[in-house]
Amino acid sequence: MPFFLQTSRMSRIKDRHRLVLQHVVILIFLTQSCGGQHQMIGPTQPVVAMIGDDIILPCHLEPAVDAVDLTVDWSRKDLKPRSVYVRREGVELLTEQNPLYTGRTSLSVNKLQCGDVSLKLSTVQLSDAGTYKCLVPKFNAETVVTLAVGSVSSPVIELTNVKNKMVLECKSNGWYPEPQMLWVYSEGKPISVEPTKIVRGSDGLYTVSSKVTVEKGQSYSFTCKVQQKNISQIKETHIHVSGDLFMVQSNTAVHIIINLAVCLISVGTVIFVIWKCGQKKTGKFKLHSTFYPNLKLSSDLFNVLF
Structure with a gap:
């Protein structure tokens, strides 16, 4: 065989090997790249729950993949042990779970088949507030979910006669986080508002109260409002006091007292x-x-x- 033909043939073989090698490299790259494309998607805003609620901490894989047999790890770094919920090869590892969450966490098998690894947390407690990490180790995919826990109650206004004045006290207990209290009243009426008193009980919840003093013989309309912006909660009650001290009030103890009498x-x-x-x-x-x-x-x- 002529020399130039052998050279041409060897060149074609080298080109073919080079092309095959390039395909192999590209395939490996794509495989690794596709594996790394899985991301964990969580909420961009804190999840808000009231004490005693059953809530869902959202977390899912994108693109969706069957996660029934995958390891799913929910944890809080501020706890010891850190594990809130652990699932490996379709089995919950209760021995690794922090005792605070015993019997209160679960995942939906049906949702796991679609890559949804959201955690259900039952009977929310004040101590559940914090930042949770959702992790699927196989894809090195993780995200964080912040849980804000709150507690609210409606305020009550009580009336007391002091000589030629009348004192209205607004009080509301069982709040978390610490709320703000303010009075809204009819314009042009001189009143004296005492600073809000805030007391935190042994249960971690706050009680707030404030007093308003008004002159007798005049008519007033008041609204006592308690609000907590972090959990987007507002509670209020209204009262109207006429010049002859006849009171028309909504959502307070006055109606109860009158009916009892x-x-x-x-x-x-x-x-x-x-x-x-x-x-x-x-x-x-x-x-x-x-x-x-x-x-x-x-x-x-x-x-x-x-």
């Missing part, structure tokens, strides 16, 4: 009437006994007379 008066009236009737019957019996001492009344006659 009415009930007590009604019960007292009924008891008095029954007592008077008893006195009359007793007197009538004595009258018959006096005028007819030897008369024996049958039960039927007695019933007719009385």
